Amino acid sequence: MIAPVLRYCRACFRASFAIMLEYRATVFLWILAGLTPLIMMFVWRHLAADAPLGGRDPKAFSFYFLTAFLATQCCIAWVVWNVDYQVRNGTYAIQLLRPFDPWFAELIENVSAYVLRMPLNVLITAAGLLLSGGWELIVPGRLPAFLLALLLSWQLMFNTNYALALLCLWSERAKSADSWIYIMLYTLGGALFPLDFLSPGARAVIAWTPFPWMVNFPVELLAGGVPPFPGFAMQAAWLAVMVAFHRILWARGRKRFGAVGG
Amino acid sequence: MRRMLQLVRAFWANSLALDLEYRIDFLISAVTALFSFGTGLLVLQVMFRYSQSLGGWTFHQALALYGIYLLLEEFASGFLAFNIGSLPELIRRGDLDFILLKPVNSQLQVSIRHFRIVGLPAYLLALGILGYAMAAMGSLTVANVLLLIAFLACAMVIIYAIWALLHTLAFWLVRIENIAQIFYAVFEVARFPIGAFPGPMRIIFTVVIPITFMTTVPASAAAGILDWRLGIAAPAIALAGLWLSHRFWQFALRHYTSASS
Numbered sequence: 238m239i240a241p242v243l244r245y246c247r248a249c250f251r252a253s254f255a256i257m258l259e260y261r262a263t264v265f266l267w268i269l270a271g272l273t274p275l276i277m278m279f280v281w282r283h284l285a286a287d288a289p290l291g292g293r294d295p296k297a298f299s300f301y302f303l304t305a306f307l308a309t310q311c312c313i314a315w316v317v318w319n320v321d322y323q324v325r326n327g328t329y330a331i332q333l334l335r336p337f338d339p340w341f342a343e344l345i346e347n348v349s350a351y352v353l354r355m356p357l358n359v360l361i362t363a364a365g366l367l368l369s370g371g372w373e374l375i376v377p378g379r380l381p382a383f384l385l386a387l388l389l390s391w392q393l394m395f396n397t398n399y400a401l402a403l404l405c406l407w408s409e410r411a412k413s414a415d416s417w418i419y420i421m422l423y424t425l426g427g428a429l430f431p432l433d434f435l436s437p438g439a440r441a442v443i444a445w446t447p448f449p450w451m452v453n454f455p456v457e458l459l460a461g462g463v464p465p466f467p468g469f470a471m472q473a474a475w476l477a478v479m480v481a482f483h484r485i486l487w488a489r490g491r492k493r494f495g496a497v498g499g
Numbered sequence: 500m501r502r503m504l505q506l507v508r509a510f511w512a513n514s515l516a517l518d519l520e521y522r523i524d525f526l527i528s529a530v531t532a533l534f535s536f537g538t539g540l541l542v543l544q545v546m547f548r549y550s551q552s553l554g555g556w557t558f559h560q561a562l563a564l565y566g567i568y569l570l571l572e573e574f575a576s577g578f579l580a581f582n583i584g585s586l587p588e589l590i591r592r593g594d595l596d597f598i599l600l601k602p603v604n605s606q607l608q609v610s611i612r613h614f615r616i617v618g619l620p621a622y623l624l625a626l627g628i629l630g631y632a633m634a635a636m637g638s639l640t641v642a643n644v645l646l647l648i649a650f651l652a653c654a655m656v657i658i659y660a661i662w663a664l665l666h667t668l669a670f671w672l673v674r675i676e677n678i679a680q681i682f683y684a685v686f687e688v689a690r691f692p693i694g695a696f697p698g699p700m701r702i703i704f705t706v707v708i709p710i711t712f713m714t715t716v717p718a719s720a721a722a723g724i725l726d727w728r729l730g731i732a733a734p735a736i737a738l739a740g741l742w743l744s745h746r747f748w749q750f751a752l753r754h755y756t757s758a759s760s
Binding site: 270281 | 523527530531534535538541542545546548549550553554675677678680681683684687688690691695696697700
């Protein structure tokens, strides 16, 4: 059971990695498009140049936004665009003919973009942390938990994106919801300002959405500011919700799908 | 000139008819505009809760600047992207040939073909914010509005020139649909007055990449705090950019070998 899936995944990876390599310029443009947290870093650092702001000095802001940058980069998925394009192009029908759930193919494509993108992301973050002194805020013992949190952030956003992509089987407008999700990821996730700068009431409301757990949580976790467990539980709960959601959509949407083109 | 206006009218009537077929897109555009406005406002509010000023600007001055940012954002993603931004696709599919055959300046045709009315909610929202902020500052005078319009025009020309220069590269590189991302990434900086950034960045974003002239200069005209040295430089840079984009376009055309047959 497992072996064919693995073999399929390996073949998929080889194919999509080759494609990614060809489009490496696009992959790097995506990093460029995601530099917003770093721009915010410069603004906040400059605001805090004379006196600490909300208990943060420029060093703390550097740490916060560099780590938030890494977290948002972990959350980039373009499943919506892929599925939408394939549905309109007619190539989605080919995916359906394969004896494997298209989820695998999308996951593998996402992974291959990761392999290409992450070394540069890690380099940017590490260089920034070293230059700004932000590394001093890292609690070394929290590194494994931080990596696990990033892994869950990635899976959470990927599966959310996948659920939206399946909504494209009903309406092509689902595509614009994709950009809303990213706006929320950046804002409610805390990549534009540290979330503790919001009023406690606003924070409590936002805590029920998945976004703060994808960006703010890993960042605070690495700084030792929050305990691991409520956060991991929220990440896992939202992940379960999103996976259940796209399984239901898949069961219904597959029957509804009429191939276009060929 | 009159023929040009007729042409523009024909082009835009055509796009209007096309847009009205997708009425629900108005709603989506409006929701998206409200969304990005809401998040931007939130960022400004959080900043001003902790700090008295942002690079020497008050809340309402920064809000006016944000209104201008939203306006230009829509100008780029709702106008330029559908016109000059479609150049790589026109080249790849060979459709550019049909444009070159017509007896009208080809760069102009590619640049103003489509006017997307669905962007209207976003433009109105941006203008509303700008108007509100100017009224709140008490700077809503005829002189300021005229200056604002003039510098907005300069900003649009500069942004257009950057898009045109980037996309004209498609004559050689062909597959560069995403090159606009370079613009958007840098344009993020324009959300804030240039004074909100540390010194070296301020110089880079004024001298090397003219971000200052996109939002800071029009917004300071709206607020009545214009630095006249920048005010004089703005039209000069706009004209130079336009000239450069035109020359580059002509140079590129000389190298163009059609993709279709």
